Amino acid sequence: MTLHLLKLCVGAESPEDLEGHVRHRLAASGETRYWHVTRMVPKRAEALTAGGSLYWIIRGAVQARQAIVGIEPFTDEEGIGRCRIRLDPSVVRTRHQPRRPFQGWRYLDVGDAPPDLSRSSDGEADLPPELSVALQELGVF
Incomplete structure (x- = not known):
């Protein structure tokens, strides 16, 4: 059974910021893997x-x-147990789903995850984010 994680993206103001961060980390490290x-x-x-x-x-x-x-547990230089969550570097935009802040991460059931924005016939992915959110709140999407 598939399960997702939910986490705050600290420091990013938009999905574009997240994409830029991923590109920067990959370029700076010379790695092809992102975590x-x-x-x-x-x-x-x-x-x-x-x-x-x-x-x-x-x-x-x-x-x-x-x-x-992938999930890779490891011990850092200070002897503290940590975990690398290996991620695909591609950032997929989703419909906005309001969430309150919390610490750490939470499990997210598949049925509770927001759908991806796609270039479908409704054109939702082409709309400015603020307009898309307003239309969601009105029940159009």
């Missing part, structure tokens, strides 16, 4: 790596996700 380091190791790693994604909360709403490629 997010967290203190705790998810206990349900098998479900997360079976098609799960890390959904990013940006400015009070889920706005983007990255596919989870």
Whole structure:
């Protein structure tokens, strides 16, 4: 059974900021792999790596996700246990889904995840984010 993670995207003002951060980290490190380091190791790693994604909360709403490629526990230089959540570097935009802030990460069931924005016939992905959110609130999307 697939499961997702939900996490605050600290420092990003938009999905474009997140995309820029990913590009910068990959270019600076020379790596082709991208990861997010967290203190705790998810206990349900098998479900997360079976098609799960890390959904990013940006400015009070889920706005983007990255596919989870792997979970790698490790010990840092100070002897503290940590976890690398390996992510696909592609950032996929999602419909806005308001969320309150919290510390750490939370599991997110597949049925509770916001849908991806796609270039479908409704044209939602082509709209400015503020207009898309307003139309969602009115029930148009």
